[in-house]
Amino acid sequence: MSAARLRRGVAAAVAVLALAGCGATVQLPPTTTTPGSAGAAEPGLSLSSPPAPAGPGNTTTGGVATPGLSAGAGSGPSSGGGGATHAPSGGAGTASAAGAGPVRSVVRVGVIYIGGLAGATAALGGSAATTDSKSDYAAVFNYLNKHRGHGPKLTPYYFAINASSSQPAAVQLQSACDHFTSDQRVDIVLTYTLDSGNVLSSCLAKKGTPLVDGYSEAGTGSATFAANPNLWAPAQITFDRLGKLLPTYLIGARWASSRWGNSCPTVRQPRIGVVTFDRPEYRAAYTHDLVPTFKALGDPVYDAVFLSVSGSSTQQVAQVSAAVGSAVLKFSSECIDHVVMMSQVAVDYLFMDVASSQGYSPRYGLSSLEAGPVLIPNLTNPRSQLRGAMGPGWSPYSDVLPANFDALAKQPGARCLAILKHARLAPSDNNSAILALPSCEGPFFVAAVVSHWRTSEPASALLGIVNSLGSSYHPVGAYASSFSSNQHDAAAAYRGFAFDDGCGCFRYTTGLRRM
Secondary structure, rough: OOHHHHHHHHHHHHHHHHHHHOOOEEEEOOOOOOOOOOOOOOOOOOOOOOOOOOOOOOEEEEEEEEEEOOOOOOOOOOOOOOOOOOOOOOEOOOOOOOOOOOEOOEEEEEEEEOOHHHHHHHHOOOOOOOHHHHHHHHHHHHHHHHHOOOOEEEEEEEEEEEEEOOOHHHHHHHHHHHEEEEHHHOOOOEEEEOHHHHHHHHHHHHOOOEEEEEEEEEEOOOHHHOOOOOOOEEEEEOOOHHHHHHHHHHHHHHHOOOOOOOOOOOOOOOEEEEEEEOOOHHHHHHHHHHHHHHHHHOOOOOEEEEEEOOOOHHHHHHHHHHHHHHHHHHHHHHHOOOOEEEEHHHHHHHHHHHHOOOOOOOOEEEHHHHHHHHHHHHOOOHHHHHHHEEEEEOOHOOOOOOOOOOOHHHHHHHHHHHHHHHHOOOOOOOHHHHOOOOOHHHHHHHHHHHOOOOOOOOOOOOHHHHHHHHHHOOOOOOOEEEEEEEOOEEEEEEEEEEEEEEOOEEEEEOEEEEE
């Protein structure tokens, strides 16, 4: 595989690499603090109706319908994506019947946005579409403040990190925490960058400042949420939950019911290998969830490869590219014919292209974490490598291309995309959509949660509101959510998807199922 080919492929996935779990390092430029600027649902899982067209009860601005965000709406699903089911409020600045004091008139929101995505892509030799994270956030805040019927004004304060730089992420995230808890105090912080070493969430927890992670897919382990009850991720699942979901779905779908391919004819039983990261949260999910679940279902894991990566995105790519050759050789020599990827799209691409060059074509088990639509265009031989690949997906844009969306897949992101389109910020492709949707998730979630936050209540009171949300909040990046006192990684429904040889793409194969 040539260096140029490797750079092109990784460049297409660099945005996901930098944000979703490979520990890419980033740098903060000078701080800015500018304010204001296919199948039907299966039994047992209800889902709200698709967004309505423009008309009575829906807002049309500039000829663009923005369904479900009509002026005067309450704190339910039409109030920025979802809402808590609490006692009605008389509106901002009015006293409640219970005498708890007026609803806050302003909520200060700290926004950690991602800069330098285009530069990071170009540095790796590619031209994949990204997004203007700050402009996306600003457009969503402007819309919510203009069209929400009641509740506090959301005043954003921005802090940039630069995906093109190599300064350690932990240092930059600590700076963000210090800024939003000392220099420019805020009530709540939004992010969708990887929290390296849980620096950001731990720091904010000590300061009593809630953190909303707007990214979908999977970003951390359950221990992080247990240690930080004011960390809320409306569209994510933990690695621990993923470690149970992957084997449960794959074995239930008969993914490993027989040997795959013609290699090792003397071996009669399927052999399962796993590719993941050598990091505590990944190892914990592998050891305590994925391996025991496969074993309990009668198909034990045969072997695993743990990838150790550190440094900048470019350094990590070099480390992974050096490691996957021996990993492929190891699995091939052990007659492993089924490979579960619990890693990240750039790792998948590098592993699969090396496998292709060595004539090794196992059957892959994937999930939303692997971002299949980003993976396909970066493979030399996608049809040979992805034949038979399947898995569970809870995040539509990470599962299948928009061209293959059905009504269920279109629904979660429709409201967000309408707002961005009206602001002339519509994502140009699937990769940029994955990066743009979190800029809606955080503001929508905050709008839902703070609608009844009283001036007499501290930030800790928001935890009770979040815990009582249940399934009333409708996320942007996932099919459904479910919050409770012990569930703050809230993605709550998934669909099966599989690679379709005919179109050379992924398609959904099931309706919605509860996690």
